[in-house]
Amino acid sequence: MTLALGCIADDYTGASDLANTLTRCGLRTVQTIGIPADDLQLPEVDAVVVSLKSRSIAASKAVEKSRAAEKWMRSRGADHVLFKICSTFDSTDAGNIGPVMDALRIDSGDSIVLVTPAFPETGRTVYQGNLFVGAVPLNESPLKDHPLNPMHDSNLVRVLARQSVTNIGLVDLGVVACGADVVRTHLDGLSENGFGAAIIDAVFASDLETIGAVALGHRVSVGASGMGLGLARALVASGRVKANAATSIKDTPVGGAAACLAGSCSQATLQQIARAEQVMPVLHLDPEQVIAGGAEVQRALGWAKERLGKGPVLIASSSTPDQVTALQKRHGRDAAGHAIEQAMADLAEGLVRAGVQRLVVAGGETSGAVVDRLGIPGFLVGAEIAAGVPVLRAVGAAERQMLLALKSGNFGGPAFFEDALGLMT
Ligand SMILES: Nc1ncnc2c1ncn2[C@@H]1O[C@H](COP(=O)(O)OP(=O)(O)OP(=O)(O)O)[C@@H](O)[C@H]1O
Numbered sequence: 001m002t003l004a005l006g007c008i009a010d011d012y013t014g015a016s017d018l019a020n021t022l023t024r025c026g027l028r029t030v031q032t033i034g035i036p037a038d039d040l041q042l043p044e045v046d047a048v049v050v051s052l053k054s055r056s057i058a059a060s061k062a063v064e065k066s067r068a069a070e071k072w073m074r075s076r077g078a079d080h081v082l083f084k085i086c087s088t089f090d091s092t093d094a095g096n097i098g099p100v101m102d103a104l105r106i107d108s109g110d111s112i113v114l115v116t117p118a119f120p121e122t123g124r125t126v127y128q129g130n131l132f133v134g135a136v137p138l139n140e141s142p143l144k145d146h147p148l149n150p151m152h153d154s155n156l157v158r159v160l161a162r163q164s165v166t167n168i169g170l171v172d173l174g175v176v177a178c179g180a181d182v183v184r185t186h187l188d189g190l191s192e193n194g195f196g197a198a199i200i201d202a203v204f205a206s207d208l209e210t211i212g213a214v215a216l217g218h219r220v221s222v223g224a225s226g227m228g229l230g231l232a233r234a235l236v237a238s239g240r241v242k243a244n245a246a247t248s249i250k251d252t253p254v255g256g257a258a259a260c261l262a263g264s265c266s267q268a269t270l271q272q273i274a275r276a277e278q279v280m281p282v283l284h285l286d287p288e289q290v291i292a293g294g295a296e297v298q299r300a301l302g303w304a305k306e307r308l309g310k311g312p313v314l315i316a317s318s319s320t321p322d323q324v325t326a327l328q329k330r331h332g333r334d335a336a337g338h339a340i341e342q343a344m345a346d347l348a349e350g351l352v353r354a355g356v357q358r359l360v361v362a363g364g365e366t367s368g369a370v371v372d373r374l375g376i377p378g379f380l381v382g383a384e385i386a387a388g389v390p391v392l393r394a395v396g397a398a399e400r401q402m403l404l405a406l407k408s409g410n411f412g413g414p415a416f417f418e419d420a421l422g423l424m425t
Protein backbone atom coordinates (compact mmCIF):
# COMPACT_ATOMS: atom_id res chain seq x y z
CA MET A 1 0.00 0.00 0.00
CA THR A 2 1.41 3.41 -1.01
CA LEU A 3 -0.48 6.26 0.59
CA ALA A 4 -1.25 9.44 -1.31
CA LEU A 5 -2.28 11.11 1.94
CA GLY A 6 -1.72 10.32 5.61
CA CYS A 7 -3.97 11.84 8.25
CA ILE A 8 -3.71 11.97 12.03
CA ALA A 9 -6.97 12.88 13.75
CA ASP A 10 -7.01 14.06 17.36
CA ASP A 11 -10.33 12.35 18.08
CA TYR A 12 -12.47 9.56 16.64
CA THR A 13 -15.49 11.57 15.50
CA GLY A 14 -13.16 14.05 13.83
CA ALA A 15 -11.48 11.12 12.08
CA SER A 16 -14.76 9.81 10.69
CA ASP A 17 -15.70 13.33 9.61
CA LEU A 18 -12.44 13.56 7.66
CA ALA A 19 -12.71 10.01 6.27
CA ASN A 20 -16.20 10.96 5.05
CA THR A 21 -14.91 14.10 3.30
CA LEU A 22 -12.00 12.29 1.64
CA THR A 23 -14.29 9.50 0.46
CA ARG A 24 -16.80 11.99 -0.98
CA CYS A 25 -13.90 13.70 -2.83
CA GLY A 26 -12.97 10.42 -4.50
CA LEU A 27 -10.20 9.03 -2.28
CA ARG A 28 -10.37 5.40 -1.18
CA THR A 29 -10.10 5.89 2.57
CA VAL A 30 -9.92 3.80 5.71
CA GLN A 31 -10.17 5.04 9.30
CA THR A 32 -8.03 3.12 11.76
CA ILE A 33 -8.08 3.26 15.52
CA GLY A 34 -4.51 4.13 16.39
CA ILE A 35 -1.65 2.90 14.21
CA PRO A 36 -2.92 -0.30 12.59
CA ALA A 37 -1.39 -3.58 13.65
CA ASP A 38 0.73 -5.22 10.95
CA ASP A 39 -1.73 -8.08 10.59
CA LEU A 40 -4.81 -5.89 10.13
CA GLN A 41 -6.25 -6.66 6.70
CA LEU A 42 -6.75 -3.30 5.00
CA PRO A 43 -8.13 -2.76 1.51
CA GLU A 44 -6.02 -0.91 -1.09
CA VAL A 45 -6.53 2.75 -0.17
CA ASP A 46 -5.34 6.23 -1.11
CA ALA A 47 -5.66 7.69 2.39
CA VAL A 48 -5.51 6.41 5.95
CA VAL A 49 -6.97 8.42 8.81
CA VAL A 50 -5.32 7.26 12.03
CA SER A 51 -7.67 8.13 14.89
CA LEU A 52 -6.01 9.16 18.12
CA LYS A 53 -7.67 10.20 21.35
CA SER A 54 -5.18 13.01 21.82
CA ARG A 55 -7.23 16.20 21.95
CA SER A 56 -7.51 16.44 25.73
CA ILE A 57 -4.47 14.53 26.99
CA ALA A 58 -1.14 16.01 28.14
CA ALA A 59 0.63 17.81 25.27
CA SER A 60 3.76 15.67 25.57
CA LYS A 61 1.68 12.48 25.14
CA ALA A 62 -0.21 13.96 22.19
CA VAL A 63 3.11 14.82 20.53
CA GLU A 64 4.50 11.34 21.12
CA LYS A 65 1.42 9.59 19.67
CA SER A 66 1.18 11.94 16.69
CA ARG A 67 4.86 11.55 15.85
CA ALA A 68 4.54 7.76 15.92
CA ALA A 69 1.53 7.94 13.59
CA GLU A 70 3.40 10.28 11.24
CA LYS A 71 6.36 7.92 11.14
CA TRP A 72 4.06 5.01 10.22
CA MET A 73 2.45 7.03 7.42
CA ARG A 74 5.77 8.17 5.97
CA SER A 75 6.91 4.56 5.98
CA ARG A 76 3.82 3.75 3.87
CA GLY A 77 4.77 6.37 1.29
CA ALA A 78 2.74 9.39 2.44
CA ASP A 79 4.39 12.59 1.14
CA HIS A 80 1.86 14.75 2.91
CA VAL A 81 0.48 14.37 6.43
CA LEU A 82 -2.59 16.28 7.60
CA PHE A 83 -3.04 16.75 11.33
CA LYS A 84 -6.86 16.82 11.66
CA ILE A 85 -8.07 19.12 14.41
CA CYS A 86 -11.56 20.20 15.34
CA SER A 87 -13.33 22.75 13.13
CA THR A 88 -13.92 24.76 16.30
CA PHE A 89 -10.19 24.60 17.18
CA ASP A 90 -10.92 22.75 20.45
CA SER A 91 -7.78 23.09 22.60
CA THR A 92 -6.44 24.91 25.63
CA ASP A 93 -3.49 27.30 26.01
CA ALA A 94 -1.45 24.24 27.04
CA GLY A 95 -2.11 22.61 23.64
CA ASN A 96 -2.47 20.30 21.91
CA ILE A 97 -2.67 21.85 18.46
CA GLY A 98 0.47 24.01 18.79
CA PRO A 99 2.81 21.40 20.30
CA VAL A 100 1.80 18.70 17.80
CA MET A 101 2.11 21.12 14.89
CA ASP A 102 5.57 22.21 16.09
CA ALA A 103 6.76 18.61 16.36
CA LEU A 104 5.42 17.56 12.96
CA ARG A 105 6.94 20.65 11.36
CA ILE A 106 10.36 19.82 12.75
CA ASP A 107 10.07 16.17 11.70
CA SER A 108 8.97 17.11 8.18
CA GLY A 109 11.59 19.79 7.55
CA ASP A 110 8.88 22.23 6.38
CA SER A 111 9.72 25.87 7.07
CA ILE A 112 6.11 26.94 7.43
CA VAL A 113 2.81 25.12 8.08
CA LEU A 114 -0.63 26.14 6.78
CA VAL A 115 -3.38 25.96 9.40
CA THR A 116 -7.14 26.36 8.98
CA PRO A 117 -10.12 24.84 10.77
CA ALA A 118 -12.51 26.23 8.12
CA PHE A 119 -15.22 23.83 6.98
CA PRO A 120 -17.87 26.00 5.30
CA GLU A 121 -20.26 23.04 4.80
CA THR A 122 -20.78 22.99 8.57
CA GLY A 123 -20.70 26.77 8.99
CA ARG A 124 -17.06 27.08 10.10
CA THR A 125 -15.37 29.96 8.28
CA VAL A 126 -12.21 31.93 9.00
CA TYR A 127 -11.88 35.62 8.16
CA GLN A 128 -8.90 37.80 9.16
CA GLY A 129 -7.83 34.88 11.33
CA ASN A 130 -11.11 34.91 13.27
CA LEU A 131 -13.13 31.72 13.42
CA PHE A 132 -16.89 31.96 12.95
CA VAL A 133 -19.36 29.24 13.92
CA GLY A 134 -22.33 30.00 11.70
CA ALA A 135 -23.01 33.72 12.07
CA VAL A 136 -21.19 34.25 15.38
CA PRO A 137 -17.53 34.44 16.39
CA LEU A 138 -16.21 31.32 18.16
CA ASN A 139 -16.19 33.00 21.59
CA GLU A 140 -19.92 33.78 21.32
CA SER A 141 -20.85 30.31 20.05
CA PRO A 142 -21.89 27.35 22.26
CA LEU A 143 -18.18 26.42 22.32
CA LYS A 144 -17.71 29.00 25.07
CA ASP A 145 -19.41 26.40 27.34
CA HIS A 146 -17.54 23.29 26.17
CA PRO A 147 -17.11 20.89 29.14
CA LEU A 148 -13.40 20.21 28.46
CA ASN A 149 -12.02 23.15 26.47
CA PRO A 150 -14.21 26.25 26.58
CA MET A 151 -13.21 28.59 23.72
CA HIS A 152 -13.03 32.26 24.72
CA ASP A 153 -10.93 33.78 21.92
CA SER A 154 -11.96 33.80 18.22
CA ASN A 155 -8.64 35.09 16.94
CA LEU A 156 -6.77 31.95 15.96
CA VAL A 157 -3.48 33.74 15.33
CA ARG A 158 -3.52 34.64 19.04
CA VAL A 159 -4.85 31.24 20.16
CA LEU A 160 -2.20 29.30 18.25
CA ALA A 161 0.59 31.71 19.27
CA ARG A 162 -0.17 30.87 22.93
CA GLN A 163 0.35 27.16 22.19
CA SER A 164 3.26 27.16 19.76
CA VAL A 165 6.98 27.90 20.00
CA THR A 166 6.98 29.54 16.58
CA ASN A 167 5.59 32.88 15.36
CA ILE A 168 2.14 32.62 13.82
CA GLY A 169 1.32 34.64 10.70
CA LEU A 170 -1.87 35.25 8.76
CA VAL A 171 -2.75 34.65 5.11
CA ASP A 172 -5.90 36.68 4.71
CA LEU A 173 -8.80 36.17 2.34
CA GLY A 174 -7.59 38.90 0.00
CA VAL A 175 -4.40 36.90 -0.61
CA VAL A 176 -6.29 33.59 -0.93
CA ALA A 177 -8.61 35.17 -3.51
CA CYS A 178 -5.59 35.99 -5.70
CA GLY A 179 -4.82 32.29 -6.15
CA ALA A 180 -2.23 29.67 -5.28
CA ASP A 181 0.85 31.46 -6.65
CA VAL A 182 0.16 34.62 -4.65
CA VAL A 183 -0.42 32.53 -1.51
CA ARG A 184 2.94 30.78 -2.09
CA THR A 185 4.75 34.10 -2.45
CA HIS A 186 3.08 35.43 0.70
CA LEU A 187 4.11 32.29 2.62
CA ASP A 188 7.71 32.63 1.43
CA GLY A 189 7.69 36.17 2.83
CA LEU A 190 6.31 35.01 6.18
CA SER A 191 8.83 32.21 6.37
CA GLU A 192 11.75 34.56 5.63
CA ASN A 193 10.52 36.75 8.48
CA GLY A 194 10.62 33.90 10.99
CA PHE A 195 7.02 32.71 10.96
CA GLY A 196 6.77 28.92 11.26
CA ALA A 197 3.01 28.66 10.77
CA ALA A 198 0.16 30.71 9.37
CA ILE A 199 -3.58 30.73 9.88
CA ILE A 200 -5.14 30.91 6.43
CA ASP A 201 -8.61 32.39 5.86
CA ALA A 202 -11.27 30.39 4.05
CA VAL A 203 -14.93 31.19 3.56
CA PHE A 204 -15.90 29.21 0.46
CA ALA A 205 -15.07 25.73 -0.85
CA SER A 206 -13.14 27.44 -3.67
CA ASP A 207 -10.81 28.95 -1.02
CA LEU A 208 -10.16 25.45 0.27
CA GLU A 209 -9.18 24.31 -3.22
CA THR A 210 -6.58 27.07 -3.44
CA ILE A 211 -5.32 26.19 0.04
CA GLY A 212 -5.19 22.46 -0.80
CA ALA A 213 -3.15 23.13 -3.95
CA VAL A 214 -0.59 25.11 -1.93
CA ALA A 215 -0.57 22.75 1.06
CA LEU A 216 0.15 19.76 -1.17
CA GLY A 217 3.52 21.34 -1.94
CA HIS A 218 4.37 21.07 1.78
CA ARG A 219 4.91 17.93 3.87
CA VAL A 220 2.53 18.81 6.71
CA SER A 221 -0.68 20.78 7.17
CA VAL A 222 -3.07 21.34 10.06
CA GLY A 223 -6.81 21.68 9.65
CA ALA A 224 -10.31 20.28 9.82
CA SER A 225 -12.28 18.51 7.09
CA GLY A 226 -12.11 21.60 4.86
CA MET A 227 -8.32 21.24 4.63
CA GLY A 228 -8.95 17.56 3.82
CA LEU A 229 -11.30 18.59 1.03
CA GLY A 230 -8.70 20.96 -0.42
CA LEU A 231 -5.94 18.36 -0.28
CA ALA A 232 -8.14 15.62 -1.76
CA ARG A 233 -9.23 17.84 -4.67
CA ALA A 234 -5.60 18.82 -5.28
CA LEU A 235 -4.54 15.17 -5.31
CA VAL A 236 -7.23 14.33 -7.86
CA ALA A 237 -6.44 17.43 -9.96
CA SER A 238 -2.74 16.51 -10.00
CA GLY A 239 -3.57 13.02 -11.26
CA ARG A 240 -1.90 11.41 -8.22
CA VAL A 241 -5.23 9.84 -7.29
CA LYS A 242 -7.75 8.65 -9.86
CA ALA A 243 -10.97 10.67 -9.72
CA ASN A 244 -13.96 8.80 -8.33
CA ALA A 245 -11.74 5.93 -7.23
CA ALA A 246 -13.60 5.78 -3.94
CA THR A 247 -16.25 3.17 -3.53
CA SER A 248 -18.64 3.39 -0.66
CA ILE A 249 -18.91 0.33 1.54
CA LYS A 250 -21.47 -2.20 0.41
CA ASP A 251 -24.78 -1.57 2.04
CA THR A 252 -25.39 -5.20 3.02
CA PRO A 253 -27.73 -4.96 5.99
CA VAL A 254 -26.25 -5.85 9.33
CA GLY A 255 -29.49 -6.09 11.28
CA GLY A 256 -29.46 -6.72 15.03
CA ALA A 257 -30.63 -4.40 17.74
CA ALA A 258 -29.92 -0.65 17.64
CA ALA A 259 -29.01 1.83 20.36
CA CYS A 260 -27.73 5.38 20.82
CA LEU A 261 -25.37 6.75 23.49
CA ALA A 262 -24.96 10.49 24.06
CA GLY A 263 -22.15 11.91 26.19
CA SER A 264 -21.89 15.18 24.31
CA CYS A 265 -23.34 18.18 26.14
CA SER A 266 -23.36 20.46 23.08
CA GLN A 267 -26.43 22.51 22.28
CA ALA A 268 -26.92 20.53 19.07
CA THR A 269 -26.84 17.19 20.92
CA LEU A 270 -29.24 18.43 23.62
CA GLN A 271 -31.73 19.41 20.91
CA GLN A 272 -31.28 16.10 19.11
CA ILE A 273 -31.96 14.17 22.33
CA ALA A 274 -35.12 16.21 22.94
CA ARG A 275 -36.29 15.37 19.43
CA ALA A 276 -35.45 11.67 19.83
CA GLU A 277 -37.76 11.50 22.88
CA GLN A 278 -40.66 11.76 20.41
CA VAL A 279 -39.70 8.56 18.56
CA MET A 280 -37.78 6.23 20.90
CA PRO A 281 -37.40 5.48 24.61
CA VAL A 282 -34.77 7.79 26.15
CA LEU A 283 -33.07 7.27 29.51
CA HIS A 284 -31.32 10.23 31.14
CA LEU A 285 -28.53 8.99 33.39
CA ASP A 286 -28.05 10.70 36.73
CA PRO A 287 -24.43 11.96 36.35
CA GLU A 288 -23.98 12.13 40.13
CA GLN A 289 -24.92 8.44 40.40
CA VAL A 290 -22.66 7.57 37.45
CA ILE A 291 -19.71 9.04 39.31
CA ALA A 292 -20.78 7.26 42.52
CA GLY A 293 -20.30 3.79 41.00
CA GLY A 294 -21.51 1.02 38.70
CA ALA A 295 -25.13 0.74 39.86
CA GLU A 296 -26.35 3.46 37.49
CA VAL A 297 -24.86 1.62 34.51
CA GLN A 298 -26.52 -1.62 35.63
CA ARG A 299 -29.86 0.19 36.02
CA ALA A 300 -29.51 1.63 32.49
CA LEU A 301 -28.57 -1.73 30.99
CA GLY A 302 -31.57 -3.39 32.63
CA TRP A 303 -33.80 -0.61 31.27
CA ALA A 304 -32.34 -1.02 27.75
CA LYS A 305 -32.56 -4.82 27.67
CA GLU A 306 -36.30 -4.65 28.41
CA ARG A 307 -36.79 -2.44 25.35
CA LEU A 308 -34.19 -3.44 22.72
CA GLY A 309 -36.43 -6.13 21.22
CA LYS A 310 -39.01 -3.52 20.31
CA GLY A 311 -36.76 -0.91 18.68
CA PRO A 312 -33.87 1.48 19.25
CA VAL A 313 -33.21 3.16 22.61
CA LEU A 314 -31.14 6.16 23.61
CA ILE A 315 -29.15 6.59 26.84
CA ALA A 316 -27.76 10.05 27.59
CA SER A 317 -25.55 11.58 30.25
CA SER A 318 -25.83 14.97 28.56
CA SER A 319 -26.71 17.97 30.74
CA THR A 320 -27.07 21.71 30.29
CA PRO A 321 -23.99 23.97 30.70
CA ASP A 322 -25.09 25.02 34.24
CA GLN A 323 -25.50 21.42 35.35
CA VAL A 324 -22.15 20.47 33.80
CA THR A 325 -20.40 23.32 35.62
CA ALA A 326 -22.01 22.33 38.94
CA LEU A 327 -20.94 18.70 38.55
CA GLN A 328 -17.40 19.72 37.60
CA LYS A 329 -17.18 21.98 40.66
CA ARG A 330 -18.08 19.04 42.89
CA HIS A 331 -15.80 16.44 41.28
CA GLY A 332 -13.25 18.22 39.07
CA ARG A 333 -13.54 18.58 35.30
CA ASP A 334 -11.31 15.72 34.23
CA ALA A 335 -12.52 13.29 36.88
CA ALA A 336 -16.17 13.91 36.03
CA GLY A 337 -15.54 13.64 32.27
CA HIS A 338 -13.47 10.47 32.63
CA ALA A 339 -15.98 8.73 34.93
CA ILE A 340 -18.84 9.43 32.52
CA GLU A 341 -16.81 8.32 29.49
CA GLN A 342 -15.99 5.03 31.22
CA ALA A 343 -19.65 4.53 32.12
CA MET A 344 -20.52 5.05 28.44
CA ALA A 345 -17.91 2.45 27.49
CA ASP A 346 -19.41 0.01 30.06
CA LEU A 347 -22.84 0.65 28.57
CA ALA A 348 -21.62 0.07 25.01
CA GLU A 349 -20.02 -3.21 26.04
CA GLY A 350 -23.21 -4.33 27.80
CA LEU A 351 -25.40 -3.30 24.88
CA VAL A 352 -23.26 -5.20 22.35
CA ARG A 353 -23.41 -8.28 24.60
CA ALA A 354 -27.19 -7.86 24.59
CA GLY A 355 -27.25 -8.03 20.76
CA VAL A 356 -26.74 -4.43 19.64
CA GLN A 357 -25.05 -4.32 16.23
CA ARG A 358 -25.99 -0.79 15.23
CA LEU A 359 -24.68 1.88 17.58
CA VAL A 360 -24.84 5.67 17.34
CA VAL A 361 -22.53 7.62 19.67
CA ALA A 362 -22.62 11.39 20.22
CA GLY A 363 -19.45 13.15 21.34
CA GLY A 364 -15.79 12.81 20.39
CA GLU A 365 -14.35 11.80 23.77
CA THR A 366 -17.37 9.59 24.37
CA SER A 367 -16.89 7.87 20.99
CA GLY A 368 -13.21 7.34 21.79
CA ALA A 369 -14.02 5.60 25.05
CA VAL A 370 -16.72 3.45 23.42
CA VAL A 371 -14.74 2.38 20.34
CA ASP A 372 -11.67 1.55 22.46
CA ARG A 373 -13.76 -0.60 24.76
CA LEU A 374 -15.34 -2.44 21.84
CA GLY A 375 -11.85 -3.10 20.46
CA ILE A 376 -12.72 -2.11 16.90
CA PRO A 377 -9.50 -1.66 14.87
CA GLY A 378 -10.89 0.34 11.94
CA PHE A 379 -13.80 1.50 9.80
CA LEU A 380 -14.87 1.83 6.20
CA VAL A 381 -17.04 4.79 5.27
CA GLY A 382 -20.64 4.38 4.14
CA ALA A 383 -23.56 6.71 3.51
CA GLU A 384 -23.44 10.28 4.79
CA ILE A 385 -25.98 10.89 7.57
CA ALA A 386 -25.26 14.60 7.95
CA ALA A 387 -22.34 16.83 6.96
CA GLY A 388 -19.31 15.33 8.68
CA VAL A 389 -21.04 12.18 9.96
CA PRO A 390 -20.96 8.97 7.91
CA VAL A 391 -22.22 5.48 8.61
CA LEU A 392 -19.17 3.41 9.57
CA ARG A 393 -18.73 -0.32 9.07
CA ALA A 394 -16.32 -1.94 11.50
CA VAL A 395 -13.42 -3.79 9.86
CA GLY A 396 -11.17 -6.40 11.40
CA ALA A 397 -13.44 -6.70 14.42
CA ALA A 398 -14.41 -9.88 16.16
CA GLU A 399 -17.38 -12.16 15.65
CA ARG A 400 -20.26 -9.92 14.68
CA GLN A 401 -20.61 -7.26 12.00
CA MET A 402 -21.30 -3.79 13.32
CA LEU A 403 -22.39 -0.43 12.00
CA LEU A 404 -21.56 2.69 13.99
CA ALA A 405 -22.07 6.42 13.64
CA LEU A 406 -19.73 8.66 15.64
CA LYS A 407 -21.24 12.13 15.82
CA SER A 408 -19.17 15.18 16.62
CA GLY A 409 -20.96 17.10 19.35
CA ASN A 410 -21.98 20.02 17.20
CA PHE A 411 -22.88 18.17 14.02
CA GLY A 412 -26.19 16.91 12.65
CA GLY A 413 -29.70 18.30 12.30
CA PRO A 414 -32.43 18.11 14.95
CA ALA A 415 -33.56 14.62 13.83
CA PHE A 416 -30.01 13.25 13.78
CA PHE A 417 -30.64 10.05 15.78
CA GLU A 418 -33.60 9.05 13.60
CA ASP A 419 -31.70 10.02 10.45
CA ALA A 420 -28.74 7.88 11.49
CA LEU A 421 -30.79 4.81 12.38
CA GLY A 422 -32.73 5.18 9.12
CA LEU A 423 -29.49 4.66 7.17
CA MET A 424 -28.02 2.00 9.48
CA THR A 425 -29.99 -1.08 8.51
N1 LIG B 1 -23.65 15.54 32.64
C1 LIG B 1 -22.34 15.75 32.43
N2 LIG B 1 -21.65 16.56 33.25
C2 LIG B 1 -20.31 16.78 33.04
N3 LIG B 1 -19.61 16.22 32.06
C3 LIG B 1 -20.25 15.40 31.22
C4 LIG B 1 -21.66 15.11 31.36
N4 LIG B 1 -22.02 14.25 30.37
C5 LIG B 1 -20.91 14.02 29.66
N5 LIG B 1 -19.85 14.69 30.16
C6 LIG B 1 -18.46 14.71 29.67
O1 LIG B 1 -18.34 15.79 28.75
C7 LIG B 1 -17.39 15.46 27.75
C8 LIG B 1 -18.06 15.63 26.41
O2 LIG B 1 -17.10 15.53 25.44
P1 LIG B 1 -17.35 14.80 24.06
O3 LIG B 1 -16.10 15.00 23.26
O4 LIG B 1 -17.84 13.42 24.22
O5 LIG B 1 -18.54 15.65 23.40
P2 LIG B 1 -18.39 16.97 22.53
O6 LIG B 1 -17.23 17.75 23.02
O7 LIG B 1 -19.71 17.62 22.47
O8 LIG B 1 -18.08 16.35 21.11
P3 LIG B 1 -16.93 16.74 20.07
O9 LIG B 1 -15.61 16.60 20.78
O10 LIG B 1 -17.11 15.71 19.02
O11 LIG B 1 -17.22 18.13 19.63
C9 LIG B 1 -16.97 14.02 28.00
O12 LIG B 1 -15.77 13.99 28.73
C10 LIG B 1 -18.14 13.49 28.84
O13 LIG B 1 -17.80 12.38 29.65
Ligand SMILES: O=C(O)[C@@H](O)C(=O)CO
Pocket residue numbers: 011013014015017018085086087088224225364388408409
Ligand atom coordinates in the same frame (compact mmCIF):
# COMPACT_ATOMS: atom_id res chain seq x y z
O1 LIG C 1 -14.02 19.17 12.85
C1 LIG C 1 -14.99 18.95 13.57
O2 LIG C 1 -15.73 19.83 14.02
C2 LIG C 1 -15.24 17.53 13.99
O3 LIG C 1 -14.78 16.64 13.04
C3 LIG C 1 -14.57 17.27 15.27
O4 LIG C 1 -13.37 17.08 15.29
C4 LIG C 1 -15.36 17.33 16.51
O5 LIG C 1 -14.82 16.50 17.50
